[in-house]
Amino acid sequence: MTNRFSWFNATSLTLGMAFLYLPILILVIYSFNESKLVTVWGGFSTKWYGELFRNEAFLSAAWVTLRVGLISATVATLLGTLAAYALVRAGMLKGRTLFSGMIYAPLVMPEVITGLSLLLLFISIGMDRGITTIILAHITFGMCFASVVVSSRLVAFDASLEEAACDLGCTPVQAFFSVTLPVIAPAIVAAWLLAFTLSLDDLVIASFTSGPGATTLPMKIYSQVRLGVTPEINALSTLLIGFVSIGVILASLAGKRAAVE
Amino acid sequence: MTRTLGSRILVALPYLWLLVLFLAPFLIVLKISLSDLAVSRPPYTPHLDLTAGWAGIKAFFAALDFENYTFLAEDSLYINAYLSSLKIAGISTLITLLIGYSIAYALARAPRRWRPTLVMLVILPFWTSFLIRVYAWIGILKTEGLLNQALLSIGLIAEPLTIMNTNTAVYIGIVYSYLPFMILPIYATLEKMDESLLEAAADLGSSRLAAFFLVTLPLSMPGIVAGCFLVFIPAIGEFVIPDLLGGSNTLMIGKTLWVEFFNNRDWPLASAVAILLLLLLIVPIVLFQRQQMKQEIGT
Known part of the structure; x- marks a missing residue:
C-alpha cells in the first residue's frame, strides 16, 4: 500500500493539532493585548510583562517554585534511578509486587489523595510546613515518574554487558558507572526534566503540603485565576510556556544527537 | 551478579x-477517618498517647468509630x-x-520521517503547565469569550x-488536558x-473497514486499555478542572x-472521603499496574 496516509488521517491530524494548540496560541496572543479586558483586542503592547516583573509576589513565588523544582527533581531522579535499577535488575527481590505497586500507584493517584495523606503525615510527626515539606512531597511523586522513564530504558539494555564487565574485574559499582550509566544517561536526563516540570506544574499537592510563607507559582496563579482572567496571568503563562518549550525542544535535539552518535 | 552490602542499601533507599x-500516610488517613472532629490542634481526636502505655493504646482504639462513613452514606451529597x-x-x-484514537491512527500512518516531529508536537502541550492549559479555556468558553464571539459573528x-x-x-477541560495520555499508548x-x-486481510477479500475492525482494533487493545486507565483514574479525582471550569x-x-x-x-470527614x-x-489501579508489569515483561 503506497498511499496509506488518507484524507481522513490528514483531517484528524490537522483538527487534533488545532485542538491541542489553538487555546495555547490564543493565550499567548492575548498576553500582548493592550486592553485590560482579556477577550477584547486593544492593540499590541508588552506592558503586562513589565507589570509582571514589578510584581514582588509573583517574583518571590517564582523563586520558591524554582528552588523546589531544582532540589526535588535532582533527588527524585537519583532515587528514581535506584528504584528503576532495583525493579528491573532485582526481579526476584522480596516484596517486588508491593514495591512496583508503590511506584505505579502515584502515577495515577488523584492528587487530592496524595496531598491530603502527605499533609496528615507531616502533621502527625510534628513537622513544620513550608518549602521543605513541598520538596519532600515533590520528591515522592517525582521519583515514581523518574523510575518509570529510566526503567523503560533499562529494560532494553542488555544485562550481560554488565556481567561481562564484572567478569573482567569491575566491581558492580564500577560496572554501573562505566557501562550502564552512559547507556541510560538520556533517560536520566529525560527523567529529571519530567520531575522538574511536574514540580513546576503542581498546584494541588503543593497547596496541601505548604505552610505560611511558602507560596509556589501555581498556587499564586490559581488564587489570581479564581478572581478572573487577567492579562498579567497570560503574560506569565506565555513566559512559562516559552521556557518549557525551549527546554523540551533542546533536550529532544540533544537526545537525537546522542542517538545518532 | 555479586551483591555488596552497599548496593543493597542503595536499592533499599527508594523502597524505604x-x-x-x-504507604504510611495512607494508614494515617485511615486512622483519622475513624476519628472525631474536635476543637483542637490538629482538629481531630483521639491522639495516640504512648506515654500511657498499653492503656493509652487501648483507649485510642476504643475511641475510633465509623461515624464519618455512616455520615457519608446517609448524606446524598457525597453519594451523588x-x-x-x-x-x-x-x-x-x-x-x-x-479523538485520541483517530489522531494516534493518523500519526501511525504518517510518513516515517514526519513521525518524530508529530509525536513531539503531541507531547509538547503535556509538558506545559496543566493549570495554564485549563486557564486558557476560560477566556475561550466564557459567555463573552472568543468561542461565542466567533460563533455570533459568523451567524451560527x-x-x-x-x-x-x-x-x-x-x-x-478533561479531554483537552488528558488527550496526550490517550494518544501515546495507542500510537x-x-x-x-x-x-x-x-495486506493479508485485503488478499483474503476483507474490505478496509472490516480489516480495521478485525485486525487493527484488536491489536491496539493494549494501547486502548492503557490510555483509558491513564485518563479515567486521575479524572475521577480531578480538582482543578471542575473547580475552574465547572459550575x-x-x-x-x-x-x-x-x-x-x-x-x-x-x-476526619475529608479523610473518610479520601479513603472511599x-x-x-x-x-x-491494580488492573493498570498488572497491565504495565505484563507489558514490561512482554517486551
Whole structure:
C-alpha cells in the first residue's frame, strides 16, 4: 500500500493539532493585548510583562517554585534511578509486587489523595510546613515518574554487558558507572526534566503540603485565576510556556544527537 | 551478579522512602477517618498517647468509630458526588478515546520521517503547565469569550452559548488536558503493528473497514486499555478542572474533598472521603499496574 496516509488521517491530524494548540496560541496572543479586558483586542503592547516583573509576589513565588523544582527533581531522579535499577535488575527481590505497586500507584493517584495523606503525615510527626515539606512531597511523586522513564530504558539494555564487565574485574559499582550509566544517561536526563516540570506544574499537592510563607507559582496563579482572567496571568503563562518549550525542544535535539552518535 | 552490602542499601533507599512517604500516610488517613472532629490542634481526636502505655493504646482504639462513613452514606451529597465523578470521568474517557484514537491512527500512518516531529508536537502541550492549559479555556468558553464571539459573528448562533461553569466545560477541560495520555499508548501499539497483516486481510477479500475492525482494533487493545486507565483514574479525582471550569452544580469528589478540608476544616470527614475514593480506584489501579508489569515483561 503506497498511499496509506488518507484524507481522513490528514483531517484528524490537522483538527487534533488545532485542538491541542489553538487555546495555547490564543493565550499567548492575548498576553500582548493592550486592553485590560482579556477577550477584547486593544492593540499590541508588552506592558503586562513589565507589570509582571514589578510584581514582588509573583517574583518571590517564582523563586520558591524554582528552588523546589531544582532540589526535588535532582533527588527524585537519583532515587528514581535506584528504584528503576532495583525493579528491573532485582526481579526476584522480596516484596517486588508491593514495591512496583508503590511506584505505579502515584502515577495515577488523584492528587487530592496524595496531598491530603502527605499533609496528615507531616502533621502527625510534628513537622513544620513550608518549602521543605513541598520538596519532600515533590520528591515522592517525582521519583515514581523518574523510575518509570529510566526503567523503560533499562529494560532494553542488555544485562550481560554488565556481567561481562564484572567478569573482567569491575566491581558492580564500577560496572554501573562505566557501562550502564552512559547507556541510560538520556533517560536520566529525560527523567529529571519530567520531575522538574511536574514540580513546576503542581498546584494541588503543593497547596496541601505548604505552610505560611511558602507560596509556589501555581498556587499564586490559581488564587489570581479564581478572581478572573487577567492579562498579567497570560503574560506569565506565555513566559512559562516559552521556557518549557525551549527546554523540551533542546533536550529532544540533544537526545537525537546522542542517538545518532 | 555479586551483591555488596552497599548496593543493597542503595536499592533499599527508594523502597524505604516510598514506605514512609507513600504507604504510611495512607494508614494515617485511615486512622483519622475513624476519628472525631474536635476543637483542637490538629482538629481531630483521639491522639495516640504512648506515654500511657498499653492503656493509652487501648483507649485510642476504643475511641475510633465509623461515624464519618455512616455520615457519608446517609448524606446524598457525597453519594451523588461519587456517582457524578464516575459519570464525568467515564464520558470524558470515551470522548478522549474517540479523538485520541483517530489522531494516534493518523500519526501511525504518517510518513516515517514526519513521525518524530508529530509525536513531539503531541507531547509538547503535556509538558506545559496543566493549570495554564485549563486557564486558557476560560477566556475561550466564557459567555463573552472568543468561542461565542466567533460563533455570533459568523451567524451560527443568535444568543451566546452558556458553556462556562457547566459540565460541558468540564468535559472539554478533561479531554483537552488528558488527550496526550490517550494518544501515546495507542500510537505505541499501532506503530509496532505488522502491516503485512492488513495486506493479508485485503488478499483474503476483507474490505478496509472490516480489516480495521478485525485486525487493527484488536491489536491496539493494549494501547486502548492503557490510555483509558491513564485518563479515567486521575479524572475521577480531578480538582482543578471542575473547580475552574465547572459550575456550582458540578459535583466531583476531588472538589468535595478539597472543600471539606480547606473550607469546612473537617479533617476526619475529608479523610473518610479520601479513603472511599481510594477504594473506588483500587480496582482500576491494580488492573493498570498488572497491565504495565505484563507489558514490561512482554517486551
